[in-house]
Amino acid sequence: MNPRICEDSHQGNSMTLETKISELRKKIGMTQEELAERAGVTRQTVISLEAGRYNPSLFLAHKITKILKQKHIEDVFLVK
């Protein structure tokens, strides 16, 4: 499955945030509702994250990384 992409630009530098939330969540058999509940966000936020429409805070990114049983934030989120 291709990673989802979220784009952001600051001072003319275009940055891309790729997420593998959907892929990793399905791998451990977790639903969007379960992930949302454990991360303390709404299901709509999980949907936006997976669709690459929302750029999360470092705190939320870290929390999701732990929930998805990954060691590093870069395993779930990658800024290019």
Added chain:
Amino acid sequence: MIGKKEWFKRRKYSGWGVVPATWQGWAYTAVMVSPLVALSFMQVNEAVPAVLVVWFLIFAADMVDIMIHVPRDEREKQHEAIAERNALWVMIVILACGVAFEVARNTAQGKTALVDPVIIIALLGALVAKAITNWYLDRNN
């Protein structure tokens, strides 16, 4: 407080405040509002208005507490901030246009360029609120 914040959600499309999100929220609203409606139609004795005022104050205080603490995640907070900013900008532009129109009309009619003080107070209030918010955020965030 009486009501629980989990029973409500932020009002997004029809103004400000909160709306019931669960049956408990609807039940709480009905229980709190129905005596106000019923008592407002009753003219039994002198004590009724005082009861009405006390009940209303309790309800209002509870709703303010719920509004402040209604659950929002970081994405919802971001959306709320952007929506409130846009609403404020529209309000400021309309008020500023209103002030300019009043001044222009009064001047054209040879009158003193008086402006409704409430509009000026509203604009100054917004200015002060913005300055205090930025001052607080600069120091704490």
